[in-house]
Amino acid sequence: MKVLVGLHDELIRKLAVRILKTKGYEATSVTTLDDMLSEIQAQNKEGGYNAHIMDVNLGIWDGQTCEPAERVYNLIESKINQGKTSFMSVTGGNAIHYAQAAGIPCIEKHDFLKYLRSL
Numbered sequence: 001m002k003v004l005v006g007l008h009d010e011l012i013r014k015l016a017v018r019i020l021k022t023k024g025y026e027a028t029s030v031t032t033l034d035d036m037l038s039e040i041q042a043q044n045k046e047g048g049y050n051a052h053i054m055d056v057n058l059g060i061w062d063g064q065t066c067e068p069a070e071r072v073y074n075l076i077e078s079k080i081n082q083g084k085t086s087f088m089s090v091t092g093g094n095a096i097h098y099a100q101a102a103g104i105p106c107i108e109k110h111d112f113l114k115y116l117r118s119l
Contacts, residue, residue, distance in 0.1 A: 001026065001050040002025070004040065005017055005029040005054070006029070006033070006035070006052075008055050016053065036054060048084065050086070052085065053089075054069060055068070055069075056095045062093065090112050
């Protein structure tokens with residue numbers, strides 16, 4: 001199973017990749033929205049990723065927006081609806097409210113490790 005991880009916090013990103021690899025997943029990590037979008041488009045030719053995990057506001061530190069997550073979610077929404085992939089965004093701030101209002105799956109960072117372990 002291939003997982004794309006887009007987190008701007010280096011410590012959390014490295015921990016997430018380590019946990020995923022320990023569980024047998026092939027994890028690729030990126031740090032910017034542009035890299036995330038490019039990686040998704042490149043991998044779509046090979047079947048795409050089975051799961052996508054990202055900061056709700058990837059690339060916008062302390063940003064009170066969910067626009068990055070919306071862009072990724074909208075790009076892969078048809079595959080989500082077909083059951084071909086999954087998506088989860090993560091935040092440590094109030095951006096969770098924006099994501100929830102937009103219908104974007106989102107959890108708070110304090111629940112992130114529990115989420116990773118559930119995969």
